[in-house]
Amino acid sequence: MKLLFATANAHKAEEVRAILDGTGIELTTLLDHPELGDAPETGDTFEHNALEKAEYVFAKTGLACIADDSGIEVDALGGKPGVHSKRFSPEATAEANNALLLAKLDGVAERSARFRCVLAYVGPDGKRTVDGRCEGRIVTEPRGHEGFGYDPLFVPDEGGGRTMAELSMAEKNAISHRGRAFSRLPEILPG
Numbered sequence: 001m002k003l004l005f006a007t008a009n010a011h012k013a014e015e016v017r018a019i020l021d022g023t024g025i026e027l028t029t030l031l032d033h034p035e036l037g038d039a040p041e042t043g044d045t046f047e048h049n050a051l052e053k054a055e056y057v058f059a060k061t062g063l064a065c066i067a068d069d070s071g072i073e074v075d076a077l078g079g080k081p082g083v084h085s086k087r088f089s090p091e092a093t094a095e096a097n098n099a100l101l102l103a104k105l106d107g108v109a110e111r112s113a114r115f116r117c118v119l120a121y122v123g124p125d126g127k128r129t130v131d132g133r134c135e136g137r138i139v140t141e142p143r144g145h146e147g148f149g150y151d152p153l154f155v156p157d158e159g160g161g162r163t164m165a166e167l168s169m170a171e172k173n174a175i176s177h178r179g180r181a182f183s184r185l186p187e188i189l190p191g
C-alpha cells in the first residue's frame with residue numbers, strides 16, 4: 001500500500017520508514033512533493049494538527065494520507081512546550097529550543113516529561129487517529145547525537161538511563177511515542 005506522509009521533517013520520515021520496514025507500506029513525503037507546500041498546523045492539540053496536516057494533503061491529492069503531530073510535555077511547565085515544541089524558542093532550532101528548556105528548568109527538581117505523538121489517517125474512506133506516548137524525564141545537560149529535536153535532553157523510563165539521543169534508531173523506535181503510535185497504524189488503515 002502507498003501512503004503520502006504529510007511531513008517535511010526528514011528525521012521523522014527516516015524513523016517511520018524504519019518502523020514500517022517489511023510491512024509492504026511505501027511512503028512518500030512532502031520532501032518528495034515540494035509543489036504541495038507546507039501543511040498547516042493551527043490547532044491547540046496534537047490530534048487537531050495531525051488531522052489538519054493529513055486533510056490538507058488529501059484535499060490537494062486525493063491520495064491516502066497520514067500525518068504525525070508530536071512534541072514534548074514537561075510537567076513542571078504545565079505541559080509546555082507541547083504542541084508548540086518546534087517553535088518553543090524564537091530561533092526555533094533544536095539547539096535554541098533545548099537551551100531554553102534547560103534554562104526554564106534551572107533549579108527545578110521535578111523534571112518528569114513525556115513525548116506524545118498523534119498519528120492521523122485521511123483517505124477516501126474517512127479519517128481516523130491513534131496515539132502513542134513515552135514517559136521520562138529531562139536531564140540537566142544534553143547527551144548523545146542520535147535522533148533529533150529534544151532527544152538529547154530526554155531520558156525515557158525504559159532507556160536504561162540513556163537519553164533518546166544515546167539510543168540507536170531501532171532502540172528509540174521500540175519505545176518512542178512515534179514507534180508506539182505507528183505500531184497502531186493498521187487500526188486506522190482501510191480494512
Ligand code: ITT
Nearest residue numbers: 006007008009068069070071085086148149150151
Ligand atoms: P512536520 O509537521 O512536517 O511533520 P515538524 O518537525 O513540524 O514536522 P511537529 O509539528 O510534529 O513536526 O513538531 C514536532 C516537534 O516536537 C519537533 O520539531 C521536535 O522539536 C519535537 N519532537 C517530536 N518528536 C520528537 C522526537 O522523536 N524526538 C525529539 N523531538 C521531537
